[in-house]
Amino acid sequence: MSVTVNSDAGSEPVAMRDWLGTSWKMNKTVREAVTYADDLVAWAADSDVDATVCIFPAFTALSAVAQALARSTSPVPIQVGAQNMHWADAGSYTGEISPLMVRDAGAHAVEIGHFERRASFGETDATVNRKVKAALRHGLVALVCVGDSSSVRDFGVVNEFVGMQLKVALSGVSAASLQEVIVAYEPGWAIGAGGVGASTKEVALVHGHLRSVLVDLYGEAPAREVRIVYGGSVTRENVPDYAAVSDVDGLFVGRAAWDVSEFVNIIEAFCAARGPRSAPSQEVAVR
Ligand code: PGA
Numbered sequence: 209m210s211v212t213v214n215s216d217a218g219s220e221p222v223a224m225r226d227w228l229g230t231s232w233k234m235n236k237t238v239r240e241a242v243t244y245a246d247d248l249v250a251w252a253a254d255s256d257v258d259a260t261v262c263i264f265p266a267f268t269a270l271s272a273v274a275q276a277l278a279r280s281t282s283p284v285p286i287q288v289g290a291q292n293m294h295w296a297d298a299g300s301y302t303g304e305i306s307p308l309m310v311r312d313a314g315a316h317a318v319e320i321g322h323f324e325r326r327a328s329f330g331e332t333d334a335t336v337n338r339k340v341k342a343a344l345r346h347g348l349v350a351l352v353c354v355g356d357s358s359s360v361r362d363f364g365v366v367n368e369f370v371g372m373q374l375k376v377a378l379s380g381v382s383a384a385s386l387q388e389v390i391v392a393y394e395p396g397w398a399i400g401a402g403g404v405g406a407s408t409k410e411v412a413l414v415h416g417h418l419r420s421v422l423v424d425l426y427g428e429a430p431a432r433e434v435r436i437v438y439g440g441s442v443t444r445e446n447v448p449d450y451a452a453v454s455d456v457d458g459l460f461v462g463r464a465a466w467d468v469s470e471f472v473n474i475i476e477a478f479c480a481a482r483g484p485r486s487a488p489s490q491e492v493a494v495r
Pocket of ligand 1: 231462
């Protein structure tokens with residue numbers, strides 16, 4: 209659930225904005241990506257949802273999408289992120305994209321350690337950590353993905369597994385930088401075609417554990433400012449269930465959000481399920 213935070217010393221506590229994102233994975237040409245972004249901007253012009261929206265196109269469409277989103281005058285923040293990046297600023301890394309390039313293309317955020325990258329492209333906890341630190345060094349919001357496989361789940365060690373992933377990902381990250389971190393819990397068995405969304409009970413247990421790991425690492429107040437979002441077979445139908453789970457601060461959606469009208473439905477369903485906020489929320493720093 210959303211929590212309240214102090215953005216400035218002496219200010220009234222304000223509600224932390226929920227966060228709703230979609231990664232398009234390896235989908236959409238530049239033209240398709242811009243059409244989607246334009247449609248999202250048109251929707252946001254008439255919307256007052258109390259959430260930050262973030263889309264993660266392929267690298268090839270990043271710059272064009274950033275330019276399309278820059279035309280938005282809506283109070284609803286619509287941001288753009290990269291799906292991955294290298295940790296080095298530059299160098300002989302054929303085929304890689306650096307944080308400088310991601311920033312240069314207009315990205316605000318970067319997704320790091322998605323299950324598919326860990327499972328298919330050799331991403332490790334150690335490389336995730338290097339990328340998280342590089343992202344924060346370059347002023348990018350780091351969307352840190354953690355997630356268990358079905359065998360981890362069968363052995364009953366999900367909390368230990370994702371807790372370790374999170375601890376390593378954040379090794380060397382200061383409490384001051386934590387405001388630029390979003391944690392996504394994305395179980396491998398739940399994502400993609402054939403996946404089945406985690407039950408609300410599972411999500412509550414894992415998110416609660418991830419929060420407790422953050423509290424152990426950073427203390428109560430900084431840990432409460434980190435958004436923990438769920439991803440894995442999110443659909444318009446199950447959005448209200450996830451929105452009601454404690455320690456769910458948003459959703460990270462794949463397939464169901466590749467159609468812009470369905471993403472809008474998901475955003476609106478999530479915000480409607482959250483109900484009216486007790487205090488007007490605001491973005492904290494650049495989040
Ligand atoms: P899905 O993907 O919503 O298509 O299951 C989620 C993700 O991988 O982020």
